[in-house]
Structures are given as structure tokens and as C-alpha cells.
Amino acid sequence: MTAVADRSLGPELARTETIGPDTDVLVIGLTSSENGPAIAPDDLFSDVLGADIRAELLDQLGAVGAKGKPEELTRVPAPAGLEGVTSVLAVGLGSPDKVDAEQIRRSAGVAARSLSGTELVVTTLSGLDLGAAAEGFYLGAYTFTPFKSGKSAPKSDERPVVRVELLVPEPEFGTTELLRAQLVAEAVATARDFVNTPPSHLFPAEFATRAATLAEAAGLEVEVLDENALEAGGYGGVLGVGKGSSRPPRLVRLTYAGGDKKVALVGKGVTFDTGGISIKPAQNMENMTSDMAGAAAVIAATLLAARLGLPITVTAVVPMAENMPSSTAQRPGDVLTQYGGTTVEVINTDAEGRLILADAIVRAGEDSPEYIIDVATLTGAQLVALGTRTPGVMGTDDFRDRVARISREVGENGWAMPLPTELRADLNSKVADLANVAPHRWGGMLSAALFLKEFVPEGVQWAHLDVAGPAYNTGGPFGYVGKGGTGVPVRTLIAVIEDIAAE
Numbered sequence: 001m002t003a004v005a006d007r008s009l010g011p012e013l014a015r016t017e018t019i020g021p022d023t024d025v026l027v028i029g030l031t032s033s034e035n036g037p038a039i040a041p042d043d044l045f046s047d048v049l050g051a052d053i054r055a056e057l058l059d060q061l062g063a064v065g066a067k068g069k070p071e072e073l074t075r076v077p078a079p080a081g082l083e084g085v086t087s088v089l090a091v092g093l094g095s096p097d098k099v100d101a102e103q104i105r106r107s108a109g110v111a112a113r114s115l116s117g118t119e120l121v122v123t124t125l126s127g128l129d130l131g132a133a134a135e136g137f138y139l140g141a142y143t144f145t146p147f148k149s150g151k152s153a154p155k156s157d158e159r160p161v162v163r164v165e166l167l168v169p170e171p172e173f174g175t176t177e178l179l180r181a182q183l184v185a186e187a188v189a190t191a192r193d194f195v196n197t198p199p200s201h202l203f204p205a206e207f208a209t210r211a212a213t214l215a216e217a218a219g220l221e222v223e224v225l226d227e228n229a230l231e232a233g234g235y236g237g238v239l240g241v242g243k244g245s246s247r248p249p250r251l252v253r254l255t256y257a258g259g260d261k262k263v264a265l266v267g268k269g270v271t272f273d274t275g276g277i278s279i280k281p282a283q284n285m286e287n288m289t290s291d292m293a294g295a296a297a298v299i300a301a302t303l304l305a306a307r308l309g310l311p312i313t314v315t316a317v318v319p320m321a322e323n324m325p326s327s328t329a330q331r332p333g334d335v336l337t338q339y340g341g342t343t344v345e346v347i348n349t350d351a352e353g354r355l356i357l358a359d360a361i362v363r364a365g366e367d368s369p370e371y372i373i374d375v376a377t378l379t380g381a382q383l384v385a386l387g388t389r390t391p392g393v394m395g396t397d398d399f400r401d402r403v404a405r406i407s408r409e410v411g412e413n414g415w416a417m418p419l420p421t422e423l424r425a426d427l428n429s430k431v432a433d434l435a436n437v438a439p440h441r442w443g444g445m446l447s448a449a450l451f452l453k454e455f456v457p458e459g460v461q462w463a464h465l466d467v468a469g470p471a472y473n474t475g476g477p478f479g480y481v482g483k484g485g486t487g488v489p490v491r492t493l494i495a496v497i498e499d500i501a502a503e
């Protein structure tokens, strides 16, 4: 099963100036105010949605209790004057002064999720923000079903919406926005697919092959180090974590050479994290299929930078390993030598992410990038500190703040966290240069970042994103996010890369 390479990821997206005759559902936006709900936008599309049709719709929607609250859904039969349309779905946008791109993305996503089994949807949300509406529909309609067979395969009324037409006021309106939204949403879906592919099917060698296949198709330079090359190169962190598994580790390096400025992306690719000899409890261990979400995001973002043709060079360095307990696994107390020579005492084999990332960060530094961004489902402490939807952003002060700000601008909620210097001494080891964990659990997310900081070359602007919670949704669907892989932080990464390219 090659879920990543060959399936169609989401609905067809197209712009349209007219509402076609076979429209199943027209999706409109509804803002809320003291005077009741209002259709938004109110200044566009008067030829297809005239004053009398709007008045009739508002009457009908009001009669069944529509208020325009954020993400509220109200479906009514299409007014007689609205030819070719079967029904109208009003999706709430909340207060008119708070309708930003993220609200439109979420509302479109909620609408898309409620429209399974629908062939053709037309929407006016494109009049508010075409790109955000397109991303929201595409990502809201995302499902992952390659492992559903026979009886459990989606029925026709459960299949995601097939085609979404975005209503536009003029022929050229939103052409570049749609192209970008389509590529961005596909990249997010690619990251989700990788995360959602079970660990039985996505192990280091397979992950490397799939990443290389996509990268070659996008015209990137690809290098894959297998276990022998890792041994020869001295990648002790990746080898140490991978050696408990019958499925050997890999290090994948993808380069999109688009310009003089250089950004390196590093992503944690633990295809499954049992904890190793410091084994995790059985409860919820299955969620550790998501422990390669950082890798998925940096691979998808690098492919996206290439597809967008950004004037910048992006190199992804992605260590991949399966953290298993076995007679060949590393032990608590073992000392390994990271790529570049630093020795580390492995106190806890479940703190494996930082070991594979350290090798990759040192390797990334050899390409002399001006910026290094690493992404990892690194610590449970991230969830304790910030919850399930807020990535922790650490690193060098200015760049950390810039990445966190951009992350919030794109609706991925990154929040800057400090690296208190007093925590560093807790990573001292009696036998090696460093210990992989502190002897206490305070500030676990920060302590992991301080470990990584030891491997970041002097003078490089660095950001570390801990997405342990945000990369994988174990709760119910919300907005444009279903259960499972979320694709966070692909949109942050591409926005940061674009921001650097535009400097």
C-alpha cells in the first residue's frame, strides 16, 4: 500500500463565476451581531445572490435558530430563486470584526466535514478570503482510509465532498491564492498521510523510500544513509536509538536549491516509540505512531518550498529510527558518541528523540545554513505546559519570537518558551559530556531543548518546535482537523521560509 504516493488527497478545488445547475449545496458565511445573523460577504455576488434571495435565506435561517456563532451549521432548502441549487448550508463566522483567515479556514473545514456524501459544493466564503476558504475545505474534507477494507470502507454517503467551487466576482480573482492554497493544503495532507500510516507499514527504510520518491518527483537532491553508511559516518545517536529494532535506521537529506539564503530543517522521525528498555506503559502507546510527525512536517515543507519555487535553499535532514526494546537495544547507562564527537550517557532510552536530532542538527550545520529549524514530538512535558494545540517554540531569542509570531499568524498557535540557563547543569553526566535527561522532571520541554542547543553551531539562528500534542489529534475532530495527524507545523514552516526568502 503506497498511501502517500498515489492517492488523491482531497476534493477538487476550482474557481467559478456562476453557480452551476447541479450544485448540491451552496455554503455561505453567517456573522453574528445584536441585530441577528448577517450573510458575509454582503458586498459581493449580488448577481447570483440578489437582495430578495438573501432576505428569504435570512428569514429561513432565522426561523430555524441560526445565530451565526463560530462554526455553527444550519442547513435549509435552497430558495426557489436560487436555480440549480438543492440546499444552502450556512456556517457561522462569529462577530464580524473577528473574522480572520483562521476563522474562515475553520468554518470552511467544519462545513466540509459535514458534507460527506456530497458531489458538488459551491461557496461564497471565497469572497472573504479565497485562500483560507480553499485550505479549510480541502483539509476539512481530508480522510485517511487506505487501511479500510470491505465492510468498513466508506459508503457513498460517507465519502468526502468531491468538488468545491469557490465563487469569484471577476475572472482573475484569486488565481494565485488558489494555486498557493492548493499546494499548501496538499503539503499538509502529505504530512498527515505519513503520520496516519501505521508503524507496521511505515518503518525507517520505508519512510526513507517514500520521502525519496516524493522528493525526486519534485526535483530535489536526495541522499539516504542506510545503517552501514550511518556506522561509517559515526552517527551514534541514530544508531543507538535504532539498534533495538530489526528494522534499521536511516538518515534522509533532501535539498531544494532555490537561492543563496540557506535554511536547514530537521525533523524527528521515530516511526514508533515504545520507549525502548525504559519502556512506556501500554495505555495510549499506540499514539506513538505519531512520533515521526516532525519528520513528516519538514519533508512536506521542503517539497512545498520546491513546488512554490521559493528563492531560497532548503535542506531537510531527517533521522529515522524505531525505538524498540530487545536484546540488541541500547541500555540505560550506555554511552554513545553523537555525530561530531560529543559523548552522551543514555540515562533514559525513552528520551530518544534528542539523540537522533543531535546527530541531524550537527549534520545540518555542516551545510552552513543561516537558520536551523527543528521540529519534534519531543516531550510529554509540552502537553503538560501548553496543552494539545499550542506548539512550544524555543531557540535563539529573535528567531524564536519570529517563528512563534508567524505560527500564530497562520493559525498554528506557536508560543515562545524560555531556555533557563540554570537547567543546563542538570544535563551534566558523571561519565560522558552530557546526560540525555535531567534527574528530575521540572521543565522537561525546556531541558530537552537545552540538550539540543548543545549541538547547534555558534552564530546560527535556531528555532526548536515541540509539537508532541499539536501534531496528533487524539480527541474529536475540530475545525479543519480530523482525528490523527494534523499536519502541524507545515504551514508555520513554509510561512517562516517565505518570510526569510523575502527579507
Ligand code: BES
Binding pocket: 273, 275, 291, 348, 350, 351, 352, 353, 377, 378, 379, 380, 381, 437, 444, 468, 469
Ligand atoms: N515521543 C515522546 C514524547 C511524546 C509524549 C510525544 C506524548 C507525544 C505525546 C518522547 O520520546 C518521550 O518519550 N519523551 C519523554 C522524555 C523523558 C523520558 C525525559 C517524556 O516526555 O516522557
Ligand code: ZN
Binding pocket: 270, 273, 291, 350, 352, 353, 377, 378
Ligand atoms: Zn519519542
Ligand code: MN
Binding pocket: 273, 275, 349, 350, 351, 352, 353
Ligand atoms: Mn520516547
